[in-house]
Amino acid sequence: MVKIGGSEGVDRAAVCTDIAAIVRGGQPVVVVHGGSHDTNQLCQRLGIPVRTITSPSGHTSRRTDAQTLQAFQMACRGIINQQLVTLLLGQGVNAVGLSGLDARLWQGERKGAVRAIENGVTVIIRDDYTGSVEQADPRLLSLLLDAGYTPVISPPAISTQGEAINVDADRAAARTAAAVRAETLVLLSNVPGVLERFPDESSLVSRVSRERVEEYVGLAQGRMKKKIMSAGEALRDGVSTVVIADARVPEPVRSALSGKGTRFE
Amino acid sequence: MVKIGGSEGVDRAAVCTDIAAIVRGGQPVVVVHGGSHDTNQLCQRLGIPVRTITSPSGHTSRRTDAQTLQAFQMACRGIINQQLVTLLLGQGVNAVGLSGLDARLWQGERKGAVRAIENGVTVIIRDDYTGSVEQADPRLLSLLLDAGYTPVISPPAISTQGEAINVDADRAAARTAAAVRAETLVLLSNVPGVLERFPDESSLVSRVSRERVEEYVGLAQGRMKKKIMSAGEALRDGVSTVVIADARVPEPVRSALSGKGTRFE
Numbered sequence: 001m002v003k004i005g006g007s008e009g010v011d012r013a014a015v016c017t018d019i020a021a022i023v024r025g026g027q028p029v030v031v032v033h034g035g036s037h038d039t040n041q042l043c044q045r046l047g048i049p050v051r052t053i054t055s056p057s058g059h060t061s062r063r064t065d066a067q068t069l070q071a072f073q074m075a076c077r078g079i080i081n082q083q084l085v086t087l088l089l090g091q092g093v094n095a096v097g098l099s100g101l102d103a104r105l106w107q108g109e110r111k112g113a114v115r116a117i118e119n120g121v122t123v124i125i126r127d128d129y130t131g132s133v134e135q136a137d138p139r140l141l142s143l144l145l146d147a148g149y150t151p152v153i154s155p156p157a158i159s160t161q162g163e164a165i166n167v168d169a170d171r172a173a174a175r176t177a178a179a180v181r182a183e184t185l186v187l188l189s190n191v192p193g194v195l196e197r198f199p200d201e202s203s204l205v206s207r208v209s210r211e212r213v214e215e216y217v218g219l220a221q222g223r224m225k226k227k228i229m230s231a232g233e234a235l236r237d238g239v240s241t242v243v244i245a246d247a248r249v250p251e252p253v254r255s256a257l258s259g260k261g262t263r264f265e
Numbered sequence: 266m267v268k269i270g271g272s273e274g275v276d277r278a279a280v281c282t283d284i285a286a287i288v289r290g291g292q293p294v295v296v297v298h299g300g301s302h303d304t305n306q307l308c309q310r311l312g313i314p315v316r317t318i319t320s321p322s323g324h325t326s327r328r329t330d331a332q333t334l335q336a337f338q339m340a341c342r343g344i345i346n347q348q349l350v351t352l353l354l355g356q357g358v359n360a361v362g363l364s365g366l367d368a369r370l371w372q373g374e375r376k377g378a379v380r381a382i383e384n385g386v387t388v389i390i391r392d393d394y395t396g397s398v399e400q401a402d403p404r405l406l407s408l409l410l411d412a413g414y415t416p417v418i419s420p421p422a423i424s425t426q427g428e429a430i431n432v433d434a435d436r437a438a439a440r441t442a443a444a445v446r447a448e449t450l451v452l453l454s455n456v457p458g459v460l461e462r463f464p465d466e467s468s469l470v471s472r473v474s475r476e477r478v479e480e481y482v483g484l485a486q487g488r489m490k491k492k493i494m495s496a497g498e499a500l501r502d503g504v505s506t507v508v509i510a511d512a513r514v515p516e517p518v519r520s521a522l523s524g525k526g527t528r529f530e
Binding site: 046099 | 338347
């Protein structure tokens, strides 16, 4: 299972070339991706304000009202997902694009009320379309993998009420890796891995034991916090190895599999 | 096989409710859709000019430069496709959204040079991403149908060079109906069928024999021309019945199957 980050600087063509080499070598791969940077760009073009919510516990997430959700779907599902499929097809991989909506692949609860800190005050937001994936259904993925297809999965997920919801793609990838009994989950983004002293790239942590995951969640900032949480959740649910690694290096996936980045075991 | 038109006035929820009743009754359905109206709206929001090309033989099509292609993908694949999937899921149908790119479902040639009439002069356009579906691959669709999923297919198609191309969804539906050996192809849009004297809805043609398809292609205007061509192509390729019918009536698919609209046999 390979999660390709949606941040700026990720070379999707290089990642797809690398994934194709692995698939051609006989190893099945499921691809998951996000789309934060492209969603921001599209929102800008459409005149939709890009806003962030900070929860009382310090987690940040995208403010996703109805029009932001639509831009998110257009960027993730309409553009990035199909770009990855096209790149993989060009490398001889029989890729099929899916979203978490399709056949209820990713299901979870939409948050009825989101608590957020605005100017130091806690406010309740009720028109937000966010949630988290509580159930990843392996059936469609197994059907496709067994027939030689490579699934490429995009947010959003679907709520139990049938609404599209913005979910964190790292955590969704962790759920999905466990559901399909993946051996390894590789989380690629535009950082070399977990850094002891962010943003000092020489302070890379090469290994995190299961026992110390919580500690690193506490230390990390922003997006990395959720990546480490995702790594912990994948391990807990039976995935043997999770690697948080750099998408910007040559052969990023094979490099992560051969020891680069931060390894959780 | 049901093709849902992308024009204004088509009630997608009603069409999906009707399709769900058919699927629940044990009849497998493949859904194909277009997205012309939504693409126009999105282009407007993004400040992309909506232009039409008229070929020397009088056919009209959307001028699809790179930025229009992207808007087309965002509207069709990002929004409409996933809206139809969500509506079908809500009715208990295990729907899976696909585009013609996925696993090279719809493959064809991109037109290298498009001849168009502009202000009475023939010009050659070289940066257009259009083509037509020459091959519909039934394998992924059969895999999904056999496992109880309902595929929902969106443009674009993929060129032999691996580029996304804008294709006519009616003609793609005809190719696909033949490829999966569908008994019946229903083409739904915002007209009651083929009209002898357009736009007089009382002049509905209820039946067109295979022999007279060409004649009606000649008589018809605009979008209807391609629908009738598609009907002829589907019959030629082995589909028993094609119905061009109204999406705006109650139970539009079952109504088409039970004799409404224009029937090609």
